[in-house]
Amino acid sequence: MILLNSTPADYLPIVMMFVVAMGFVVTTIFFTHKLGPKRDSKIKLDVFECGIESVDNARLPFNIKYFLVAILFVLFDVEVIFMYPWAVNFKDMGWFGFVEMLVFLGTLLVGFYYIIKKGALKWQ
Amino acid sequence: MSQIAFYILSFLSVVSALLVIFSKKPVHSVLYLVFCFFTIAGHYVLLNAQFLAAVHIIVYAGAIMVLFLFVVMLLNLNADIEPHKDNVLKVSAVVAGGCLMLIMTSVMKTADTMPIIDSTNQIGVVKNLGLALYQTYMLPFELLSVLLLSAMVGSVLIAKKEDIENLPQ
Amino acid sequence: MNTLANNIPINYYLILSGILFCIGVMGVLMRRNAIIILMCIELMLNAVNLLLAAFSVMHNDAGGQVMVFFIMAVAAAEVAVGLSILVLIYRNVKSVDINILNRLKW
Numbered sequence: 001m002i003l004l005n006s007t008p009a010d011y012l013p014i015v016m017m018f019v020v021a022m023g024f025v026v027t028t029i030f031f032t033h034k035l036g037p038k039r040d041s042k043i044k045l046d047v048f049e050c051g052i053e054s055v056d057n058a059r060l061p062f063n064i065k066y067f068l069v070a071i072l073f074v075l076f077d078v079e080v081i082f083m084y085p086w087a088v089n090f091k092d093m094g095w096f097g098f099v100e101m102l103v104f105l106g107t108l109l110v111g112f113y114y115i116i117k118k119g120a121l122k123w124q
Numbered sequence: 125m126s127q128i129a130f131y132i133l134s135f136l137s138v139v140s141a142l143l144v145i146f147s148k149k150p151v152h153s154v155l156y157l158v159f160c161f162f163t164i165a166g167h168y169v170l171l172n173a174q175f176l177a178a179v180h181i182i183v184y185a186g187a188i189m190v191l192f193l194f195v196v197m198l199l200n201l202n203a204d205i206e207p208h209k210d211n212v213l214k215v216s217a218v219v220a221g222g223c224l225m226l227i228m229t230s231v232m233k234t235a236d237t238m239p240i241i242d243s244t245n246q247i248g249v250v251k252n253l254g255l256a257l258y259q260t261y262m263l264p265f266e267l268l269s270v271l272l273l274s275a276m277v278g279s280v281l282i283a284k285k286e287d288i289e290n291l292p293q
Numbered sequence: 294m295n296t297l298a299n300n301i302p303i304n305y306y307l308i309l310s311g312i313l314f315c316i317g318v319m320g321v322l323m324r325r326n327a328i329i330i331l332m333c334i335e336l337m338l339n340a341v342n343l344l345l346a347a348f349s350v351m352h353n354d355a356g357g358q359v360m361v362f363f364i365m366a367v368a369a370a371e372v373a374v375g376l377s378i379l380v381l382i383y384r385n386v387k388s389v390d391i392n393i394l395n396r397l398k399w
Contacts, residue, residue, distance in 0.1 A: 007172060008126065008169055008170050008171075008172055011169050011174070066194070066198075067194065067195070067198055067283060067377075067380060068279075068280065068283050068284060070190070070191050070194050071191065071279045071283065071373045071376065071377060072276065072279075072280075073187065074187040074188060074191050074369050074372065074373055075272055075275055075276050075279075075369060075370070075373055077182070077183065077186070077187045077369075078183060078187070078272065078365065078366045078369045078370075079269075079272060081179050081182060081183060081362075081365075082257075082265070082268075082362070082366075084175070084179075084250060084254075085175070085250050085251075085253055085254025085257055085258070086254060086258060088250045088251050088254050089251060089254040089255055089258060092255070093255075093258060093259070097258050100258060100262060100265070100266070103266055103269070104265065104266060104268075104269045105269075107266075107269035107270060107272075107273050108269055108272060108273060108276075110273060111272070111273040111276035111277060112276075114276070114277055114280070115276065115280055118280055118281075118284065120280045120284050126300065126301060127300070127301060130301050130305065134305075134309050137309070137313065138309070138312055138313065138316070141313055141316040141317075141336055142316060144316075144320065144329075144332065144333070144336065145316060145319060145320035145323060145324060145329070145333060150326060150328055150329060153329055153332060154332065157332050157335070157336065160336070160339075161339065164339055164342075164343055167309075167343055167346075168343075168346055170301075171346055171347060171350045172350065173346050173349075173350065173358055176346055176358055176361055176362075179362070179365065180342075180365070183365050183368075183369060184335070184339070184365070184368075187369065188335065188368065188369060188372050191372060191373070191376060192328065192331070192332060192372070192376070195328060195376050195379065195380065196328060198380065199328075199379075199380070199383050199389060210325075213322075213323065214323050216322075217319055217322035217323035218319060218323065220318075220319075220322060221315050221316070221318050221319030221322060221323075222315070222319075224315050224318060225311065225312055225315035225316075228308075228311035228312075228314070228315065229308050229311055229312065232304055232307040232308050232311055233304065233308065235303075235304055235307065247349065247350070247353060247354070247355045247358065248350070248358060252355055253355055253358055253359065255355075256355035256356065256358075256359050257355075257359050257362065260355075260356070260359075261356070261359050261363075264363060268363060268366050271366065271367065271370050272366065272369075272370060274370075275369075275370035275371075275373045275374055276373075278373075278374045278377070279373045279374050279377040282374070282377040282378055282381055283377035283380060283381065
């Protein structure tokens, strides 16, 4: 079992991948900015928006609907995280673990039912 | 080798944590905090708690900080909302925090040096962690579902705008 | 294989967590933007998480890491409710500055 025996050294490739990815992005951006000729003009630096002049700030306050979806995503994300260790130990724990997870998910389903009933995910 | 990695990660996490509290724009603070969380995930990998590292990135950097970024965008806080700085407050906060830090570090330095048992122990892998979670800590796990349920209900109740036209009379 | 074997004393983790926690405290005292204050609370929770994981590895006991899971879930719940309250406050007073929010009713 590879899963049962791992050391931090096994994660060296991932660190290398991070370094290479970051290094690639940084060097490309740096050298394109350094090497490319700079001919800035007002029109060139303008925000291109299908030929129409852009009007407002990009950071408009947007609909509150998205916010509720984001919050509920965080909560259900945490719920799903707890299913990973359960799934790995599924066979070892047998029916006990199954019932345990059923109770957990049942409680959260009550919340989901509330959300649906309240119409929090309805888009109108 | 692992000492060097520890020093680099610690330096990065402390610097990014300082940048979180000292940067002017909330969006920058959020991004620095995401970076700080990545370095803390690196610490978890160094402790051979790999599953914890993965979950830390998924939950904190992937969900919680996205929610923070979302709220910063939603409330349109890219402009500085703290125009008139209260410098006395700032200095006193730094002094108070610094005193606390001084006391904590000086106390912890005097503690006996106990080397961590090297990371060949395998409690951090998913399987062993799951066994502890679902057998020893069964009751807290089930109570956690109640907590998440209450958070769900509470946030929907607070954040949802009631549409007044559709209310039953 | 053994080049990355962890031989870092627990004191280092204690000090690192202490420093991170104090930075969080400093942020809570210093900043007036309520969102940043919530973020500093997350930072403090993370300092505690790191120390719990370190002690869990030191004592070879999975309990500490399980607690880290629970803290993560509590943090998620806290952030969900806290940010909804903040959005609601912003909708009413158009600000998240805690100097304006120092009264319970308006």
